[in-house]
Amino acid sequence: MKIGTLMVVFVTCTFWLPNALIAANLSEETENCLGCHEIVTPGIVGDWQNSRHASVSPAEGLAKKDEERRISASRIAENLSGSAVGCAECHTMNAEDHPDSFDHNGYSIHTVVSPSDCAVCHPVEKQEYMHNLMSQAHGNLVRNPVYQMMIENINGPHEVDGTLMRMHAPDEQTNADSCLSCHGTEVRVTGTETRETAMGKMDFLALSNWPNNGVGRVNPDGSTGACSSCHMRHQFSIETARKPYTCAQCHKGPDVPAYKVYSVSVHGNIQKSMDKNWNYDAVPWIVGKDFTAPTCATCHASLIHDDNGQTLAKRTHRMNDRLPWRIFGLPYAHPHPIAADTTQIVNQGGLNLPTELSGEPVAKFLIDEQEMARRLQAMKTVCRGCHSGQWVDGHFARLDKSIQTTNHMTLQATKILSQAWEAGVAEGLPQAKNPFDEGIEMKWIEQWLFFGNSTRFASAMGGADYGVFANGRWAQQKNLQDMLDDLKTLPSGKH
Secondary structure: OOHHHHHHHHHHHHHHOOOOOOOOOOOHHHHHHHHHHHHHOHHHHHHHHOOHHHHOOHHHHHOOOHHHOOOOOOOOOHHHHOOOOOHHHHHOOOHHHOOOOEEEOOEEEOOOOOHHHHOOOOHHHHHHHHOOHHHHHHHHHHOOHHHHHHHHHHHOOEEEEOOEEEEOOOOHHHHHHOHHHHHOOEOEEEEEEEEEEOOEEEEEEEEEOOOOOOOOOEOOOOOEOOHHHOOOOOOOOHHHHHOHHHHOOOOOOOOOOHHHHHHHOHHHHHHHHHHHHOOOOOOOEEEOOOEOOOOHHHHHOOOEEOOOOOEEEOOOOOOOOOOOEEOOOOOOOEEOEOOOOHHHOOOOOOOOOOEOOOOOEOHHHEOOHHHHHHHHHHHHHHHOOOOOHHHHHHHHHHHHHHHHHHHHHHHHHHHHHHHHHHHOOOOOHHHOOOOOOOHHHHHHHHHHHHHHHHHHHHHHHOOHHHHOOOOOHHHHHHHHHHHHHHHHHOOOOOO
16 A cells, blocks of 8 residues: 555544544554555554554653653664554564564564563563563463362363263363463464465464463463553553453452452442543543542552652552452462462472461461561552541451451361361362362362452452352351261262
């Protein structure tokens, strides 16, 4: 497509794309990409045209005041700094480091844009994210033998054989469509393939476990993570990342019901009722002016100022910087791990778990009390943008109590399960068998993975009613009684 024609397309776009942000300066390579892709993938092109990448060059980003900048690099290569961040700037970046690079109309491009590519402009964000549990979510799941047994029981096909249940190993596609959808797949080059396109037959590289935007995705270039998990392609919008619906993609089920709890909280009610008047795009984000109730990003990631210009929270992409406790995903709430790679954690029982089955933390792998206090103070400072110190202290005192009581209830369930194993009415760890595949074992999982998590999230986020009857305290009490009744009635020696 000729440049003149391309400019006509851009001018036309201003009439049909809402609030379109049209770049004044495009690289020749990106112009060539757009010439075809506005026909082949018009939705992607339209999304990008509405992005900040399309309207602001890296040089313009660098010129902003420090706290208004969305770019953390101190300098950008001259060949990149003056033009918009377009198709070519991302999909040809670091081509030599990408095993998934292939020739496409004279350019060496790769499909999977990785955090290492984004780090050309956003190195601090990339570095922080690498210290975030999310960045290791794939490996922390698939390289932990304990979790692997649970995955196999959840995803593997089951077959009834008389009175026995036989389990088969899950296939790669099912895992990718299940747990690894959020945790991230390992994307590999498996060969080449020819596809029929609007431009005729073209050759592409074939990728395994693709598509995927999981937070811990293992990319072909060896990096981990996917910036597009939160900053979805191709607008990569800070507004989208700040809205709770983005986090709800993975934090919604009974195992991590953050969004459901938020939805019924006072904060969630204010957000849904009032956010039409909010400015989700402002940097820094000013409490009371740009927004009037927190979203997930307010508490965990964003740069927050008060209306006097004081910093309440620094921007971070290590999402646990303001979190002393890890309250979901494991049998017991516990202090956050020191390192993002949790596969190195081994308890006294030889399991890759941050606590013993009796609940004691494996302290040498977890942050100490001093670091917990620092993180708690960072979170409380955010809360004090709206609330008094007394209100904030009272809120977190209730969360501490909720952590104590839910851990206690998990311990009681663990005692019942241990009796079942000892009596031979179930087979688990003492018999070197899967501890997640029998009825009483599944109820033990629900005790902490569903009911304990829900109760703690309700306390942490102000969704009290959700923590009572909606997979909360009532469910924990009933489940515990059901487990005890099962222990009394299961026949021994059934194996």
